[in-house]
Amino acid sequence: MSDTKKFVYINRKAPYGTVYALESLEVVLIGAAFEQEVQLVFVDDGVYQLTKGQDTDGIGMKNFSKTYSALGDYDVNQIYVDEQSLKDRGLTMDDLQELTYEDEDDDWAEKSSMKLVNREQLADLISDADVLLNF
Amino acid sequence: MKFAIQINEGPFTHQAADTAYQFTKAALANGHEIFRVFFYHDGVNNGTMYGVPPIDDRNVQQMWSELAEEHDLDLVVCVAAAQRRGIMDEDESKRHGKGAANIAPKFRISGLGQLIEAGIQADRLLVFGD
Numbered sequence: 001m002s003d004t005k006k007f008v009y010i011n012r013k014a015p016y017g018t019v020y021a022l023e024s025l026e027v028v029l030i031g032a033a034f035e036q037e038v039q040l041v042f043v044d045d046g047v048y049q050l051t052k053g054q055d056t057d058g059i060g061m062k063n064f065s066k067t068y069s070a071l072g073d074y075d076v077n078q079i080y081v082d083e084q085s086l087k088d089r090g091l092t093m094d095d096l097q098e099l100t101y102e103d104e105d106d107d108w109a110e111k112s113s114m115k116l117v118n119r120e121q122l123a124d125l126i127s128d129a130d131v132l133l134n135f
Numbered sequence: 136m137k138f139a140i141q142i143n144e145g146p147f148t149h150q151a152a153d154t155a156y157q158f159t160k161a162a163l164a165n166g167h168e169i170f171r172v173f174f175y176h177d178g179v180n181n182g183t184m185y186g187v188p189p190i191d192d193r194n195v196q197q198m199w200s201e202l203a204e205e206h207d208l209d210l211v212v213c214v215a216a217a218q219r220r221g222i223m224d225e226d227e228s229k230r231h232g233k234g235a236a237n238i239a240p241k242f243r244i245s246g247l248g249q250l251i252e253a254g255i256q257a258d259r260l261l262v263f264g265d
Binding site: 003005007019020023026027030031033034036130131132133134 | 141175176215216246247248250251252254255260262265
């Protein structure tokens with residue numbers, strides 16, 4: 001097996017209430033230095049991690065939502081959002097932050113990192129993974 | 136096969152660390168290799184030497200230390216997760232001005248890179264916990 005593997009991070013939980021979202025992001029950022037293929041999936045309450053306008057003042061938690069916008073700079077630009085999870089929560093892509101990256105193969109044009117996927121596509125993503133990390 | 140193990144929950148509240156332990160033991164008994172056991176989230180609490188469960192209960196932390204002693208396992212506690220939860224070795228304890236270390240025998244503290252490396256090097260990375 002080659003030294004490059006496909007790491008798929010499945011983010012399933014709301015950003016606050018448990019530490020999983022924050023500590024998942026920490027793994028993703030550290031892992032980015034290892035030059036592996038990286039895909040992020042947001043599913044179930046995990047879609048809330050990407051919502052715009054998070055304000056944590058009232059709960060005394062650190063608002064780490066701005067960190068997601070740095071992912072593009074770490075070459076983490078394959079971000080998949082489960083369509084059904086959004087729908088179940090009355091959300092659309094418009095409710096989410098727009099995460100982008102600069103495409104070095106296309107004169108550093110700014111492109112969206114985000115893709116809406118259905119359950120079938122999600123299943124394919126998961127079965128194609130070499131390393132699957134659930135948070 | 137070469138396995139890497141990730142444990143995301145502490146001892147006792149969840150069974151995850153017990154299940155991971157039983158799996159690791161069975162894998163070793165069947166001739167498999169355990170590349171590393173990585174403790175993350177509340178899983179770092181498996182690495183405290185100060186747990187004293189009732190005498191008729193299992194001591195999850197001690198089970199890991201003993202298994203590691205027997206098989207020379209690499210038990211790694213994530214440093215960022217450990218600092219949040221107060222798991223420290225001598226160096227960390229001194230650096231943060233704390234009175235004492237509490238990391239259990241055969242555990243060591245290192246970074247998340249160790250988890251990624253385990254994912255790369257192992258044939259399978261198994262995750263235990265929520």
